[in-house]
Amino acid sequence: xxxxxxxxxxxxxxxxxxxxxxxxxxxxxxxxxxxxxxxxxxxxxxxxxxxxxxxxxxxxxxxxxxxxxxxxxxxxxxxxxxxxxxxxxxxxxxxxxxxxxxxxxxxxxxxxxxxxxxxxxxxxxxxxxxxxxxxxxxxxxxxxxxxxxxxxxxxxxxxxxxxxxxxxxxxxxxxxxxxxxxxxxxxxxxxxxxxxxxxxxxxxxxxxxxxxxxxxxxxxxxxxxxxxxxxxxxxxxxxxxxxxxxxxxxxxxxxxxxxxxxxxxxxxxxxxxxxxxxxxxxxxxxxxxxxxxxxxxxxxxxxxxxxxxxxxxxxxxxxxxxxxxxx
Amino acid sequence: xxxxxxxxxxxxxxxxxxxxxxxxxxxxxxxxxxxxxxxxxxxxxxxxxxxxxxxxxxxxxxxxxxxxxxxxxxxxxxxxxxxxxxxxxxxxxxxxxxxxxxxxxxxxxxxxxxxxxxxxxxxxxxxxxxxxxxxxxxxxxxxxxxxxxxxxxxxxxxxxxxxxxxxxxxxxxxxxxxxxxxxxxxxxxxxxxxxxxxxxxxxxxxxxxxxxxxxxxxxxxxxxxxxxxxxxxxxxxxxxxxxxxxxxxxxxxxxxxxxxxxxxxxxxxxxxxxxxxxxxxxxxxxxxxxxxxxxxxxxxxxxxxxxxxxxxxxxxxxxxxxxxxxx
Numbered sequence: 001x002x003x004x005x006x007x008x009x010x011x012x013x014x015x016x017x018x019x020x021x022x023x024x025x026x027x028x029x030x031x032x033x034x035x036x037x038x039x040x041x042x043x044x045x046x047x048x049x050x051x052x053x054x055x056x057x058x059x060x061x062x063x064x065x066x067x068x069x070x071x072x073x074x075x076x077x078x079x080x081x082x083x084x085x086x087x088x089x090x091x092x093x094x095x096x097x098x099x100x101x102x103x104x105x106x107x108x109x110x111x112x113x114x115x116x117x118x119x120x121x122x123x124x125x126x127x128x129x130x131x132x133x134x135x136x137x138x139x140x141x142x143x144x145x146x147x148x149x150x151x152x153x154x155x156x157x158x159x160x161x162x163x164x165x166x167x168x169x170x171x172x173x174x175x176x177x178x179x180x181x182x183x184x185x186x187x188x189x190x191x192x193x194x195x196x197x198x199x200x201x202x203x204x205x206x207x208x209x210x211x212x213x214x215x216x217x218x219x220x221x222x223x224x225x226x227x228x229x230x231x232x233x234x235x236x237x238x239x240x241x242x243x244x245x246x247x248x249x250x251x252x253x254x255x256x257x258x259x260x261x262x263x264x265x266x267x268x269x270x271x272x273x274x275x276x277x278x279x280x281x282x283x284x285x286x287x288x289x290x291x292x293x294x295x296x297x298x299x300x301x302x303x304x305x306x307x308x309x310x311x312x313x314x315x316x317x318x319x320x321x322x323x324x325x326x327x
Numbered sequence: 328x329x330x331x332x333x334x335x336x337x338x339x340x341x342x343x344x345x346x347x348x349x350x351x352x353x354x355x356x357x358x359x360x361x362x363x364x365x366x367x368x369x370x371x372x373x374x375x376x377x378x379x380x381x382x383x384x385x386x387x388x389x390x391x392x393x394x395x396x397x398x399x400x401x402x403x404x405x406x407x408x409x410x411x412x413x414x415x416x417x418x419x420x421x422x423x424x425x426x427x428x429x430x431x432x433x434x435x436x437x438x439x440x441x442x443x444x445x446x447x448x449x450x451x452x453x454x455x456x457x458x459x460x461x462x463x464x465x466x467x468x469x470x471x472x473x474x475x476x477x478x479x480x481x482x483x484x485x486x487x488x489x490x491x492x493x494x495x496x497x498x499x500x501x502x503x504x505x506x507x508x509x510x511x512x513x514x515x516x517x518x519x520x521x522x523x524x525x526x527x528x529x530x531x532x533x534x535x536x537x538x539x540x541x542x543x544x545x546x547x548x549x550x551x552x553x554x555x556x557x558x559x560x561x562x563x564x565x566x567x568x569x570x571x572x573x574x575x576x577x578x579x580x581x582x583x584x585x586x587x588x589x590x591x592x593x594x595x596x597x598x599x600x601x602x603x604x605x606x607x608x609x610x611x612x613x614x615x616x617x618x619x620x621x622x623x624x625x626x627x628x629x630x631x632x633x634x635x636x637x638x639x640x641x642x643x644x645x646x647x648x649x650x651x652x653x654x
Contacts, residue, residue, distance in 0.1 A: 218547035
């Protein structure tokens with residue numbers, strides 16, 4: 001099923017312990033679209049300034065992404081972000097944010113973008129998310145991301161937006177903040193109570209957790225010896241996650257399908273952080289994705305075996321055959 | 328194989344968002360021994376003050392733990408710790424530490440404790456760890472824990488102690504601090520270079536990662552809606568992990584056995600945090616452990632299926648049969 005995404009398109013200037021880059025191509029829609037394009041057709045709805053060139057557009061076009069709903073605003077400047085990452089990449093400081101044309105962003109959807117059956121509402125003002133959502137009334141799967149800014153400044157709007165989507169993808173800290181519940185599982189269950197069928201809590205280098213009405217699934221991040229730049233990892237995760245779901249045209253997402261989507265999101269994100277910005281994902285190949293999925297499986301799976309548990313004090317070990325060897 | 332553990336025996340006064348307790352039974356050796364006792368015989372080497380009563384000893388005895396190497400120091404006071412946990416339990420503040428008899432602790436091992444083939448060196452001064460290690464020259468598996476205090480104050484001693492053990496179990500932040508490497512995988516590999524065959528990075532609510540020369544395994548924590556008190560979770564993890572290994576008398580620990588040990592550590596720790604101090608683990612049953620292990624398996628496993636990946640821009644989805652459906 002084709003996918004429409006709306007969210008920022010940006011130039012990012014980033015410094016990490018491994019180097020720095022000036023004005024790299026970035027933003028939610030770009031990272032999301034590159035990842036999702038491995039699974040299905042993607043339409044990007046967004047805006048850029050006159051400083052956004054054909055070279056940048058070509059990065060998306062080369063992956064088959066439809067860029068016809070990216071509005072180039074005459075005289076405008078593309079959204080710009082500058083940030084510094086700390087020693088272990090777990091903290092980052094925003095040094096500069098220039099909204100540029102993004103400040104007056106009014107998503108305009110072509111018929112093609114409106115016809116998508118899957119929609120990803122990247123992190124923008126929640127009322128804008130709702131306006132886009134309303135233009136795809138027949139979408140079979142709508143996922144939403146947000147951030148602490150909107151939880152602070154527009155919580156009611158955000159909650160209204162969440163009520164209208166199928167899946168919420170947030171950082172675990174944002175889930176806690178949004179619900180006032182300190183525990184991830186409890187916070188996710190609160191959000192499920194608002195309407196969505198699935199909540200994903202992104203946990204950065206630790207992985208991600210999926211919570212549904214009748215299930216829980218937790219997956220660690222793919223282990224890497226060197227993480228160069230985490231910028232866009234969350235959006236790349238969302239692209240892999242939503243992209244995989246889009247390939248299931250039945251529109252019903254079983255626990256098993258959602259788990260596979262978690263695996264795809266985790267795997268795509270692991271490539272994203274290996275280099276700056278979109279550098280790694282731009283040249284990513286399908287066989288590399290498949291190989292890493294298989295590796296992630298090897299690194300996280302275990303078999304159930306009989307545990308030699310002693311229940312009684314002073315007793316000899318008495319094997320407890322509470323479950324059989326199987327995986 | 329019988330297990331000997333040395334480390335603190337304590338009274339802990341703890342406040343969390345869910346309540347508080349005064350002078351509960353705690354300390355590394357206690358949490359470790361209660362968990363490990365589900366797997367094999369445990370000898371505790373430690374010291375307490377006159378304030379440590381038979382009721383406390385009985386908590387260990389009821390689980391079959393040998394307490395004959397716990398020295399009760401006349402006129403002394405048991406190690407005491409007071410701490411407050413923050414809103415989400417991820418941060419804690421130490422309000423008071425009174426070493427008491429622990430300050431002059433000189434581990435004295437009986438023949439029975441020296442005869443153990445498995446040794447856990449809980450978090451004490453690294454030279455003391457080495458002295459105990461030297462008394463079990465024929466131990467087939469020695470694991471060690473430590474803390475930031477010793478990394479700061481006795482790094483050379485700690486490194487010497489690590490060189491003499493088979494397995495290091497540390498918080499991931501401690502592994503980073505110890506090695507000066509910001510990346511967990513890279514830090515663990517550095518420590519492997521010093522001699523140990525396995526390094527476990529504990530990640531609190533996010534789980535734990537195992538790194539060996541030829542393997543990596545990552546396991547999320549068991550999801551709980553309410554975590555009441557994390558005190559002792561790491562030591563309980565170690566008790567489950569080392570305890571499981573002790574049941575493998577061949578003394579060779581395959582990747583599969585180490586993974587099972589991670590599962591046992593994770594499962595035992597999940598019970599520990601459900602209530603204050605040792606309250607939950609004191610009344611834990613083997614069948615509850617087995618059931619939760621099976622549940623942890625359900626919550627973390629996924630099957631490999633064919634991914635419908637598109638490698639070419641503009642192309643139709645071309646399924647990539649890079650691996651077959653199997654788990």
